[in-house]
Every structure is written in structure tokens, then in C-alpha cells.
Amino acid sequence: MQPRIALPASLDVGGFSTAQARAAGLGRGRLRGADLDHPFRGTYVSGRHGATLIARCSALQARLPPHASFSGPTAALIMGAPLPWRLENALAVHATVPTPSTAPNGRNILGHQSNWPDRRTRVWGGIRVSDPASAWCELAGHLSTPDLVAAGDFLIHHQLPLADVESLSSAVDSWGSRRGARSLRASLPLLSDRSESRRESLLRVILVQAGLVGLVVNLEIRTIGGFRYRADLAFPKQRVLIEYQSGFHEGSERFRADMTRRSRLEADRWFVIEVNSDDLQDPVELAARIRRVLADR
Secondary structure (H helix, E strand, O other), X not given: OOOOOOOOOXXXXXXXXXXXXXXXXXXXXXXXXXXXXXXXXXXXXXHHHOOOHHHHHHHHHOOOOOOOEEOHHHHHHHOOOOOOHHHHOOXXXXXXXXXXXXXXXXXXXXXXXXXXXXXXXXXEOOEEEEOHHHHHXXXXXXXXXXXXXXXHHHHHOOOOXXXXXXXXXXXXXXXXXXXXXXXXXXXXXXXXXXXXXXXXXXXXXXXXXXXXXXXXXXXEEEOOOXXXXXXXXXXXXXXXXXXXXXXXXXXXXXXXXXXXXXXXXXXXXXEEEEEOOOHHHOXXXXXXXXXXXXXXX
């Protein structure tokens, strides 16, 4: 059933606050409409927008002070960074204010005070967030080193970089001894601007931390037959390729193309190791398995 009173165009673009609703002439009855979600106290999101993170943050921002901004995991997700499932699907959002301001609080709000003088913010799609380098440092208290590397890889990706290694390194220096400092310092030398996915980043960190040397990311290969391919991860000296497979679709065009690709590479004496999400659950065994292959070649 359609609501009797349509939302004004100014409110039907994401989230809004109670004050904005009243200013637009909406009463309490309309705000109880089935087409509206109520993610935080005093905020509403049109059901047409599916209560996405951006819509929810847009609604909450309307009732936060202007010096508050979304931070850490929330800022990273707004920018599109890949995070573990538990963070990507969390209802609570992180919002930070500089000290000595009072941290935001309320249902589904994780408020923080920051005394970091070099923390920077920016507006992303109309939402105030920590800038990429600041958000990466703030993530350190929430992520393991491999996941921190995966988020950093996304931020510095060569095709659409949101930051670079220099800006991340500068932010880490400024971060000092705050929470997660050790993980940040450990993650910096592991970053790559060529990683194509979070899982690929996690796989690369497993191999590097296992001490496997000679690893090359996104190696360009031209077969004897003249076909050009790019390997996710490779050990060129031993002619070993490591490919992360997110899933198989037997019978599909992609499946058949992958079969032909592998056959052509193996004909040129490349050894292809395919890895899936189950393998990542036991990194010690995975690294030992790959080490045996490298030793044999």
C-alpha cells in the first residue's frame, strides 16, 4: 500500500533527521509509515533506498555536530574498502569527534574521541569521513595484519588510487604508539598496488609471511603460442603460478576459458596451483604445500 503522504523530494534521496522531517511538514503519523526505516534515534531512511550504510550515515549525519565524522571501519566501507564479513555487515557505525568534544552515543552508534592532531577528514558522497590514510590507521585496532594489508591494497590500487604508500607511511609515523601501531608498521612493507581482491591480498600475505621468496604479483606471461595472460601470483624462477579461485562454474564460458588458459600455461611448463577460500583457513598447511612444489622445481 502506498503511503498517503509522499515524501518530499528533498528527503527521498537517502536519510534524514526528525528535525528535517518536521521542517518539511511531516508529522509523527507519517514518520511511523511502513516505508521508513529507523536506524538511529531521531533518524529515518526511505525504504526505497534499502537502508544502505550510506543512507544510514546520511541520516545520522543530519543530527551529528559538524565537527563529527565517520571513522575507522565505517569510513573504509563508505570508500569501498573490502573488510571482513563481521564488519561489512555490522549495524553499528563509528563516528569520531576531536577531543575534548563529547563522543556521539546512542543505539547502533560507536562514538570516539580523537586526540590525533594529524587526523584528516573529507567529504565522500556528501558524508563526512576520515580521509583514506587516517581511516587506514583507525582500522588497525579492528583488523589482523593480513586484513589490514587487504584494505591498504585497495586504497593504493594503481587503477584508481585513493592514497599512496607515502601518505599511508606518513600517517603511520604520525599515529605514534596508538592502538594498532605495531600492525600498521608490519603491514606497510606488505602492501601492493596490484592486488585485484581481498582474498588475493590475504593469500599474498600468507606466502610472504611464510618466508617464500621470489614472489611476483600480476606477472605478465606470453606463451609460446603467442597468448598473453596475467598471473595473480607467481614464482617465475620455478615457473609456478598461484591462482585464487573464488568459485567454479562448470559448463560456463568462464570455466571453459580457464581450462584452456591452464592447458596453454602447463604446455609451456608452468605449474599452476589453484587456491580457494578453504585453503586460506589453514595458512601453515597451504604454505608448506606450496613450499614443497617450489622445492621440487
